[in-house]
Amino acid sequence: xQRKFMxxxxxxxxxxxxxxxxxxxxxxxxxxxxxxxxxxxxxLAPLFPMELIKQEVSTEKWIEIPDxxxxxxxxxxxxxxxxxxxxxxxxDTPAKIYYKYEGxxxxxxxxxxxxxxxxxxxxxxxxxxxxxETGAGQWGSALSFACNHFGIECEVFMVKLSYEHKxxxxxxxxxxxxxxxxxxxxxxxxxxxxxxxxxHTTGSLGIAISEAVERAATNDDTKYALGSVLNHxxxxxxxxxxxxxxxMEMAGDMPDVVIAPFGGGSNFSGLALPFLRLNFDxxxxxxxxxSEPSSCPKLTRGQxxxxxxxxxxxxxxxxxxxxGHDFVPAPIHAGGLRYHGAGVIVSQLLRDKLIEARxxxxxxxxxxxVQFARAEGIIPAPEATxxxxxxxxxAERCKREGRSEVILFNLCGHGNFDMKAYQDYxxxxxxxxxxxxxxxxASLARLQTPTIP
Amino acid sequence: xQRKFMxxxxxxxxxxxxxxxxxxxxxxxxxxxxxxxxxxxxxLAPLFPMELIKQEVSTEKWIEIPDxxxxxxxxxxxxxxxxxxxxxxxxDTPAKIYYKYEGxxxxxxxxxxxxxxxxxxxxxxxxxxxxxETGAGQWGSALSFACNHFGIECEVFMVKLSYEHKxxxxxxxxxxxxxxxxxxxxxxxxxxxxxxxxxHTTGSLGIAISEAVERAATNDDTKYALGSVLNHxxxxxxxxxxxxxxxMEMAGDMPDVVIAPFGGGSNFSGLALPFLRLNFDxxxxxxxxxSEPSSCPKLTRGQxxxxxxxxxxxxxxxxxxxxGHDFVPAPIHAGGLRYHGAGVIVSQLLRDKLIEARxxxxxxxxxxxVQFARAEGIIPAPEATxxxxxxxxxAERCKREGRSEVILFNLCGHGNFDMKAYQDYxxxxxxxxxxxxxxxxASLARLQTPTIP
Numbered sequence: 001x002q003r004k005f006m007x008x009x010x011x012x013x014x015x016x017x018x019x020x021x022x023x024x025x026x027x028x029x030x031x032x033x034x035x036x037x038x039x040x041x042x043x044l045a046p047l048f049p050m051e052l053i054k055q056e057v058s059t060e061k062w063i064e065i066p067d068x069x070x071x072x073x074x075x076x077x078x079x080x081x082x083x084x085x086x087x088x089x090x091x092d093t094p095a096k097i098y099y100k101y102e103g104x105x106x107x108x109x110x111x112x113x114x115x116x117x118x119x120x121x122x123x124x125x126x127x128x129x130x131x132x133e134t135g136a137g138q139w140g141s142a143l144s145f146a147c148n149h150f151g152i153e154c155e156v157f158m159v160k161l162s163y164e165h166k167x168x169x170x171x172x173x174x175x176x177x178x179x180x181x182x183x184x185x186x187x188x189x190x191x192x193x194x195x196x197x198x199x200h201t202t203g204s205l206g207i208a209i210s211e212a213v214e215r216a217a218t219n220d221d222t223k224y225a226l227g228s229v230l231n232h233x234x235x236x237x238x239x240x241x242x243x244x245x246x247x248m249e250m251a252g253d254m255p256d257v258v259i260a261p262f263g264g265g266s267n268f269s270g271l272a273l274p275f276l277r278l279n280f281d282x283x284x285x286x287x288x289x290x291s292e293p294s295s296c297p298k299l300t301r302g303q304x305x306x307x308x309x310x311x312x313x314x315x316x317x318x319x320x321x322x323x324g325h326d327f328v329p330a331p332i333h334a335g336g337l338r339y340h341g342a343g344v345i346v347s348q349l350l351r352d353k354l355i356e357a358r359x360x361x362x363x364x365x366x367x368x369x370v371q372f373a374r375a376e377g378i379i380p381a382p383e384a385t386x387x388x389x390x391x392x393x394x395a396e397r398c399k400r401e402g403r404s405e406v407i408l409f410n411l412c413g414h415g416n417f418d419m420k421a422y423q424d425y426x427x428x429x430x431x432x433x434x435x436x437x438x439x440x441x442a443s444l445a446r447l448q449t450p451t452i453p
Numbered sequence: 454x455q456r457k458f459m460x461x462x463x464x465x466x467x468x469x470x471x472x473x474x475x476x477x478x479x480x481x482x483x484x485x486x487x488x489x490x491x492x493x494x495x496x497l498a499p500l501f502p503m504e505l506i507k508q509e510v511s512t513e514k515w516i517e518i519p520d521x522x523x524x525x526x527x528x529x530x531x532x533x534x535x536x537x538x539x540x541x542x543x544x545d546t547p548a549k550i551y552y553k554y555e556g557x558x559x560x561x562x563x564x565x566x567x568x569x570x571x572x573x574x575x576x577x578x579x580x581x582x583x584x585x586e587t588g589a590g591q592w593g594s595a596l597s598f599a600c601n602h603f604g605i606e607c608e609v610f611m612v613k614l615s616y617e618h619k620x621x622x623x624x625x626x627x628x629x630x631x632x633x634x635x636x637x638x639x640x641x642x643x644x645x646x647x648x649x650x651x652x653h654t655t656g657s658l659g660i661a662i663s664e665a666v667e668r669a670a671t672n673d674d675t676k677y678a679l680g681s682v683l684n685h686x687x688x689x690x691x692x693x694x695x696x697x698x699x700x701m702e703m704a705g706d707m708p709d710v711v712i713a714p715f716g717g718g719s720n721f722s723g724l725a726l727p728f729l730r731l732n733f734d735x736x737x738x739x740x741x742x743x744s745e746p747s748s749c750p751k752l753t754r755g756q757x758x759x760x761x762x763x764x765x766x767x768x769x770x771x772x773x774x775x776x777g778h779d780f781v782p783a784p785i786h787a788g789g790l791r792y793h794g795a796g797v798i799v800s801q802l803l804r805d806k807l808i809e810a811r812x813x814x815x816x817x818x819x820x821x822x823v824q825f826a827r828a829e830g831i832i833p834a835p836e837a838t839x840x841x842x843x844x845x846x847x848a849e850r851c852k853r854e855g856r857s858e859v860i861l862f863n864l865c866g867h868g869n870f871d872m873k874a875y876q877d878y879x880x881x882x883x884x885x886x887x888x889x890x891x892x893x894x895a896s897l898a899r900l901q902t903p904t905i906p
Contacts (some may be wrong), residue, residue, distance in 0.1 A: 002462050003527040009455050074456040075535075075830050082528075086602075104557055106830030108869065148827055149539075168621075168872035175826050175875050373628050374601055377528050377559030416561065416869035419621030422628050 003085060005247040007078035012070050017238040019273045019345060020231065021061035022280045025352055027231075027344045028452065030316040031306060036450060039316050046217055047224040049125040052118060055232040063235060069117045072149060076105040076112070077239065081247035087375040088395075095398035096253060097391060099411045100244045100271060101378065107172065109381065109413030110267045111142030111227055114236035118225045119146035129153040129222040131215040133183065133208030135263070136162050136335035136383060137169025138413055139227030144178035157183035157191075157211040160203035162335040169417050183208035190214050190312040202331045205264075205339040210312030217314070228264030229309060229318075229343040237270025240410065245274055253406045254278075255286055257394050260410035261386040262290035262299060262357065263336045265343035271410040273345075276354065288355045289394075290346065291386040293337050293365070295433035296329035298322055299350060299357035301440055306450040307341055317449055320347045323435075324443035330433035332362050333421035334382035360389040361432050366425040368392055369415070381413040382421050456538060458700040460531035465523050470691040472726045472798060473684065474514035475733045478805055480684075480797045481905065483769040484759060489903060492769050499670050500677040502578040505571065508685040516688060522570045525602060529558040529565070530692065534700035540828040541848075548851035549706060550844060552864045553697045553724060554831065560625065562834065562866030563720045564595030564680055567689035571678045572599035582606040582675040584668040586636065586661030588716070589615050589788035589836060590622025591866055592680030597631035610636035610644075610664040613656035615788040622870050636661040643667055643765040655784045658717075658792040663765030670767070681717030682762060682771075682796040690723025693863065698727055706859045707731075708739055710847050713863035714839040715743035715752060715810070716789045718796035724863040726798075729807065741808045742847075743799065744839040746790050746818070748886035749782035751775055752803060752810035754893055759903040760794055770902055773800045776888075777896035783886035785815050786874035787835035813842040815886050819878040821845055822868070834866040835874050 020026060029038035041053045048056070055063060065073075084097040091097075102110035122130055130152055134140025140156035147154035156178050163170065163182040170180045183203050184191035188211040194201060201207075209226070216224035226233060241258075248254055258275045260268040272288040279286055292299050298321045307322040309315035322341040329338040342350070349355045360368075369385035371392070372378070380388060387409045398405050415422065424430050473479060482491035494506045501509070508516060518526075537550040544550075555563035575583055583605055587593025593609035600607035609631050616623065616635040623633045636656050637644035641664040647654060654660075662679070669677035679686060694711075701707055711728045713721040725741040732739055745752050751774045760775040762768035775794040782791040795803070802808045813821075822838035824845070825831070833841060840862045851858050868875065877883050 001524060003524065004462050006459050006461050008459050009457050071454060071456065106832070145830055149830070167876075168869075171872040171876045171879070172832065172869075174879055175823060175832055175872075177827065370628060374630065377598055377602070379559070379625065379628055414869075416621075416625075416867075419624040423620075423624045426624070426627055 001085065003083050005081040005250045007243060007246060009074040011246065012073050012077050013065065013239050013242040015062040015064055016235045017242060017274050017277055018058055018061055018063055018235055019276060021059050022277060023348065025348060027348045028319040030318050031450065033308070033313065033317050043316060047213065049121045049127060049223060051121040051124065052232050055235055056230060066120060069120050072116050078243045079104050081244055083251065084376055087372060090371060090375040091392060091395045093395035093399045094402065094404040095395045096404060096406045097395060098248065098251065098255070098406070098408045100240055100408065101411045102240060103378065103411065103414035107138065107141035107145050108416060109138040109142065110237060110240060110270055111139045112145060113239055113270065114227065114233045114266065115142035115146035117236050119143065119150045119152055122223055123150040123152060127152060127221065127223045129155065130225050131155045131212040131222060132225045132227065133157045133205060133212045135159050135205045135338055136381070137166050137417060138336055140180065141169060141172050143225055143227070144173040144176040147178065148176040154178040155215065156180045157185060157208040159183055159205060159208050159335055160201070161331050165333065165420055166417050183211050185211060188214045204311060204328050206311030206325055209310035210314055213310060213314045228266035231345055233266050234269035234273065234343060234345055237266050238274050240270035241272065241274030244271060244408065248408065255408035256405040257407045258286055258288045259291060259387050259390045259394065259407065261337060261383045261412060262292045263383065264339050265346040267410050267412040269346060272355065289390055290355060290357045291390040292357060292359050293332055293334055293386060294359040294361045295332050295435060296323065296338055297359045297435060298340060298342050300359045303444050304347060304351050305452050307447060308449070309341065318344050319452060320344055321350060323440060324447050326446060327443040332433060333418060333424070334386065336383040337386065358390050358393065360386050363430055363432055365389045366430050370425070378411065379415040380411055381415045382418050384412050454538065456536050458534040458703045460696060460699060462527040464699065465526050465530050466518065466692050466695040468515040468517055469688045470695060470727050470730055471511055471514055471516055471688050472729060474512050475730060476801065478801060480801045481772040483771050484903065486761070486766065486770050496769060500666065502574045502580060502676060504574040504577065505685050508688055509683060519573060522573050525569050526692070531696045532557050534697055536704065537829055540825060543824060543828040544845060544848045546848035546852045547855065547857040548848045549857060549859045550848060551701065551704065551859070551861045553693055553861065554864045555693060556831065556864065556867035560591065560594035560598050561869060562591040562595065563690060563693060563723055564592045565598060566692055566723065567680065567686045567719065568595035568599035570689050572596065572603045572605055575676055576603040576605060580605060580674065580676045582608065583678050584608045584665040584675060585678045585680065586610045586658060586665045588612050588658045588791055589834070590619050590870060591789055593633065594622060594625050596678055596680070597626040597629040600631065601629040607631040608668065609633045610638060610661040612636055612658060612661050612788055613654070614784050618786065618873055619870050636664050638664060641667045657764060657781050659764030659778055662763035663767055666763060666767045681719035684798055686719050687722035687726065687796060687798055690719050691727050693723035694725065694727030697724060697861065701861065708861035709858040710860045711739055711741045712744060712840050712843045712847065712860065714790060714836045714865060715745045716836065717792050718799040720863050720865040722799060725808065742843055743808060743810045744843040745810060745812050746785055746787055746839060747812040747814045748785050748888060749776065749791055750812045750888060751793060751795050753812045756897050757800060757804050758905050760900060761902070762794065771797050772905060773797055774803060776893060777900050779899060780896040785886060786871060787839065789836040790839065811843050811846070813839050816883055818842045819883050831864065832868040833864055834868045835871050837865050
C-alpha cells in the first residue's frame with residue numbers, strides 16, 4: 001500500500017519539454033494590434049529578457065534547465081506523487097486516483113516552477129526590477145520568492161478582490177521583500193482610467209496585467225513577468241509532468257485520464273503536456289482534461305479568435321479561446337482562474353481536439369474540496385478544487401461503467417491562504433455564478449479583433 | 454550540492470524510541486495532588502485510553518508503531534531533511550547547517566506525529582469524542598485532522614489570544630469537522646471561573662488544558678488528548694529524529710549540535726531524543742539545545758519542582774521545570790511556547806545536564822525568521838523562529854571559533870497561518886517581553902506544591 005512516490009534532487013528534470021515541436025498544427029503567430037501583421041520576437045524585447053523570448057518562439061523539443069535553476073528547484077522539487085487511497089474509498093470508485101502535489105513549494109503552489117527561471121534569466125541580463133500581476137496571490141508570491149533569491153526588486157499588482165480576500169498573501173510577498181498594490185491602482189494610467197469608469201470594480205487578472213505591463217514598458221531597467229498563458233511559462237511548468245511520468249512508472253501505472261485546473265493554462269500544461277508527448281511519441285491515448293469555473297468558461301463556451309492578453313489592450317493579439325478581453329468574471333474565490341482567455345498552445349490543442357475541457361460550478365468545487373480535505377488531509381486551494389470536481393465526475397463514470405481506469409490530477413496548491421473561502425463555504429455564502437449566453441455574446445460582440453476561420 | 458535528503462514510505466520508522474529506558478536517572482513519579490502519594494497508571498484512566506497509559510509509563514526501549522499509523526504517517530512522512538546552503542552563505546559561517554522540515558504535514562507542523570497514534574488508540578478502545586487544548590492552533594489542527602480520519606468527534610479549546618490572532622486556524626479545524634471554542638470559554642466551570650476573575654484574559658495553554666480536561670473528566674464516552682508535555686507524546690515524536698539520523702547518514706554528516714524550539718517539549722524531544730540515544734549507546738557527544746522565549750523561560754529561569762500541568766490544578770503533580778502553573782506569559786505570537794512548565798522527561802534531562810537551554814527575545818526571533826525566509830524560502834512558524842535564533846547564535850560562535858561544526862535544527866512548522874505575526878513585525882508592533890526576577894519569584898512563591906531537593 002505505498003502511498004507516496006518520491007524522487008530525489010538528482011531526479012529533477014534536466015530539460016523542459018517544448019510541445020510546439022510535436023504539435024500537428026503549430027500555433028498561429030501573434031499579431032501587432034495596429035497593423036495586424038505577425039510580430040517577431042523583437043516586439044517582446046521591451047517586456048522580457050532575450051532568453052525568455054527565444055524560449056517563447058523556440059521549436060526545439062527539449063530546452064536545457066540551467067544548473068542554478070535546478071539547484072533552486074531542489075528547495076521543493078521533485079514534488080511528491082500520491083495514490084489517493086482514502087479518496088478512492090470515499091468515492092467508492094473502481095478508479096485508481098493519483099495526484100501530483102505542487103503545494104510543497106515555499107509559496108505553496110506550482111508557480112515557482114516558472115518564477116525561478118524567469119527571475120534567473122532576468123538576473124543574467126542585468127535587470128533590476130520585475131513587475132507582475134497576481135490573481136489569487138500565488139503567482140505574485142512565487143515571483144516575490146524568486147526575485148528575493150536573485151536580488152531583484154519585485155512589484156506586484158494584485159487583483160483587488162484577492163487583495164481583500166487574502167491579506168496574508170500580501171504579507172507573504174512582503175516577507176520576501178516585494179511591494180504589493182491592489183489592482184486597479186492609482187499608480188498607473190490604465191489603473192486610473194479603470195477606476196474612473198468604475199470605482200468599485202473588483203479588478204481582474206486582465207486589468208492587473210495591463211498595469212504591470214504599463215509599468216515595465218515605461219521603465220528601462222524594469223521587465224515584466226507573466227505567470228501563465230505564454231509558451232515559455234508552460235514550458236517551465238513541464239517539470240511537473242516529466243516528474244509525474246517517472247513517478248507513475250514507479251507506481252507501476254500509467255494514467256488513462258490526466259486532469260488539471262485551468263486559468264491561463266500553466267498548471268494544466270505543466271502536468272498534461274508531457275503526457276501528450278507520450279500520445280505523440282508512443283501512440284498512447286491518454287485523455288487530458290482542463291477544468292475551468294463555469295463563471296469563466298473560455299474553453300467550454302468561448303470563441304477561438306485573436307484577442308488581447310490583457311484588459312487594457314496593450315499586449316500583442318494572441319490566437320486563443322476567449323470570452324473577450326474586457327470580460328470581468330464573477331468574484332469567485334479561485335482568483336487564479338478569473339482570466340478571460342486561454343494560452344495559445346492549449347487553445348490550439350483544444351481546437352485540434354487533442355485535449356478536453358469541463359466547467360464546474362462554484363458550489364460544486366467547494367463540496368469537492370472539502371471532500372478531498374476530509375479524505376486526504378490536504379486542504380486544496382480553490383483553484384485546485386476545480387480539478388478535483390472533474391476527478392469526482394470521472395471516478396463516478398468509472399463506477400457506472402465498472403472500469404478501473406487510472407486518473408491522475410494536479411493538486412496545484414494548498415489552501416492555507418484560502419481559509420476565508422472555506423469559511424464562506426461553511427457559512428453558506430458561496431453561490432452559483434452561471435454566465436448567460438447573452439453575456440458571453442455581448443462580450444464577444446465588443447471585440448474588434450480578427451476572427452479565425 | 455545535494456540540498457534535500459529524502460526517504461520513502463518504506464523508511465518510516467517501525468518503532469518509536471522510548472528514552473526512559475536509557476535515562477541514567479529515571480523521572481520521578483507523578484503525585485496525587487491531595488495525598489501527595491505517587492499515582493499509578495490507573496489514575497489516568499478517566500482521561501486516556503489504556504494503550505497510551507501503558508506507553509506513558511513504559512520502560513521498554515522500543516515501542517512498535519501500528520501499521521495503520523504508519524500508513525497514515527505516509528501522507529507526509531518521511532519528511533525532508535535539508536542542507537541550508539543559502540542560510541549558511543547569508544550567515545557567512547563555516548558551520549554546516551541542516552534542518553528537518555516538519556511543515557509538510559497536512560496541518561503544517563510536527564503535531565500530527567502524535568495526533569495520529571492518539572486518535573488511533575482512542576478509536577481502538579471505542580472512544581467517540583476527544584477534547585483538547587491548542588495554543589497556536591497547530592495541535593488543535595493536527596488532532597482535528599487525525600480525529601476526522603478515524604471518525605472521532607473532536608472539540609478544541611483554543612487559547613483566546615490565538616483564536617483572535619489566527620482565525621484561519623479555526624476554519625482549518627472546522628474543515629476537518631472539529632468544534633472550536635475560544636478559551637477561557639463559558640462552556641466549562643473552570644472557564645467561567647477564570648472569566649469571572651478576569652473577563653479580559655488572553656488565556657493560556659494551562660487554562661485551555663483545564664477546560665479540555667474538565668470536559669473529558671465529566672463525560673464517559675469522551676477522552677482527552679495532550680499535544681505535548683507527556684511521555685507518550687514525546688515518544689511518538691521520536692519519528693522525527695529517527696528519520697533525521699538516517700538522513701544525516703545519507704548526507705555523510707552527523708550533528709555536533711541539535712536544536713529545537715521548546716514549548717512543552719514535543720518537538721524538541723522528537724528531534725533530540727534519538728540523538729541522545731547515540732550519546733548513550735555509541736558514546737557520542739552531541740549537544741542538544743532547547744530554545745524557549747525569554748517571556749516564558751521555564752528551562753533557563755524556572756524551578757525544578759512538582760507542579761500542576763494545567764492552570765486550574767486538575768492534573769496530577771509532575772516533576773518539572775516550571776514558572777508556576779498560574780503564570781500567564783506575555784501575549785507573544787508563538788502561542789505554542791506559552792506554557793508554564795516543561796515535560797517530565799526533558800526536565801530530568803536538563804537537571805542531569807544531558808541537554809542545554811537558551812532563551813530568545815521576541816524581536817530577535819522574528820529577525821531570525823525573516824532572515825531564514827529570505828535565505829531558504831520557507832517562512833517559519835513563530836515557534837520555529839526560536840530554534841532559528843539559537844542556530845544563528847551557534848553559527849556565529851562557529852565563525853568566531855573558526856570551527857566547521859554541523860548544526861541540525863527542527864523547522865517544526867511553516868508560518869502560513871502566522872502572517873498576522875509577520876505583519877505586526879513589519880509594522881514595528883513586535884516588542885520585547887522580558888520577565889523580571891520579581892515576577893518569577895512571585896509566581897513560584899504562590900505554589901503550594903512539593904519542592905524537590
